[in-house]
Amino acid sequence: MLLILLGLLLWSGVHFWKRIAPDHRARFGNKGKAIVAIGSVVAIVLMTIGYRAAEGTFFWGRSPMLTGINNLLMLFAFYHFAASGAKTRITKWVRNPQLTAVKIWALSHLLVNGDTPSFLLFGGLFAWALAEVIVLNRVAPPAPYHAVPVKKEITALIATVVVFSITAAIHIWLGYNPFG
Structure with a gap:
């Protein structure tokens, strides 16, 4: 560790x-x-x-319900990450979408990985993202929101599905089926 x-x-x-x-x-x-x-x-x-x-202490593992919630949260995480690049409508309400994506990613992985190495890795990255948001909020004023064309929203949604699919394929290739 x-x-x-x-x-x-x-x-x-x-x-x-x-x-x-x-x-x-x-x-x-x-x-x-x-x-x-x-x-x-x-x-x-x-x-x-x-x-x-x-190696570490094991507290809980995957279940079909937690796996489904994890996958849904991962879609939200990938969307937030794509939204930050495209500056989609969600950036009107979420100031730091990339860091929000990291926090969602970390929490979703903690749902299905209940062991001490996961607590350190995913909990540590969640803590980093949270601290980064706090520091950013203190040193940088929020950027003004500008409405974007619907095309950017669609692009972010397509990117979300594509990246989610590629990530799932990589997980399966590595022997970690995210769907079961």
Whole structure:
């Protein structure tokens, strides 16, 4: 579980860097984006390897009901993520749709993974997203909402279904059937 923790710390560090030390981050210019990207990839690798190798106490597992709720929440998570890029209508009410997507993703995975490695990984990413929202709300004023064409809404919905399908296929390929 140490690798999960190290991955979470690295993930949080590179993502908070711009908010906590904006002048330091700005000095790096475009190289700072590369540092964040590389740090994010290394963090994901650490969390993935750590999660796959971790052992811990098991409290609950998947059930058909929790699996269905998880899949429905994942559709909402993917939609929020797509909505942030397309600036769809939901961004009028949800200020940080990408971070909201991470929180929904984390909670949905906790529903079907009731073991201590999952508590650390998904709970840790939920805590990071929540802290990021708090920091963003303190340092950046909300951007004004601008109405978007219906085409963007449709594009976000299509992207949601496509990404959900690809993600489900990858889970099945890895041996984790998200539908059963």
